Amino acid sequence: MNRLIATFFGVGYLRPAPGTWGSLAALPVAWALNELGGMPLVLVALALAILGGWWATAAFTAARADKDPSEVVIDEVAGQWIALLPVFIGASHAGVQTLALWPGWITAFVAFRLFDIWKPGPIGWADRRGDALGVMLDDLIAGVAAALCVMAGAALAHGVLAS
Numbered sequence: 001m002n003r004l005i006a007t008f009f010g011v012g013y014l015r016p017a018p019g020t021w022g023s024l025a026a027l028p029v030a031w032a033l034n035e036l037g038g039m040p041l042v043l044v045a046l047a048l049a050i051l052g053g054w055w056a057t058a059a060f061t062a063a064r065a066d067k068d069p070s071e072v073v074i075d076e077v078a079g080q081w082i083a084l085l086p087v088f089i090g091a092s093h094a095g096v097q098t099l100a101l102w103p104g105w106i107t108a109f110v111a112f113r114l115f116d117i118w119k120p121g122p123i124g125w126a127d128r129r130g131d132a133l134g135v136m137l138d139d140l141i142a143g144v145a146a147a148l149c150v151m152a153g154a155a156l157a158h159g160v161l162a163s
Helices: 002-006 018-061 074-094 098-118 121-127 132-160
Strands: none
Touching (some): 098 132
16 A cells, blocks of 8 residues: 555656656646545645655655655655646636646646756755655645746736736
């Protein structure tokens, strides 16, 4: 069970770039969760991914020297879902389908991957912790940074550029 959760049902074994595969796999799952239960279901799933991911990552890496193996991608899933939250909120407020906000989806994906790879500031600090919490935390912070990029992009597109 730990391996299934930590690798997001085996997605983490895809090569090359398992983190990118994990982020990509998170997209349709987030869409389905939002379609089935809206923001409440997305938030419950996010909480479960964070807490379950932390637990599963700790258990999966307990006997390993590498505390952040590339096949662990539940952290990317949780971070990607955070990055998508402004898209779901925006679609809900505008009364449109979430896929109608496709630029937000692209921004969320690209910004999250960039922050996750680049690891500036607090993202890098969390990554250097060397434990299961650090594995999760760097991607959660990267998700918040990407969500801020999505909001900035929406503000530009619907504010400054819409004038």
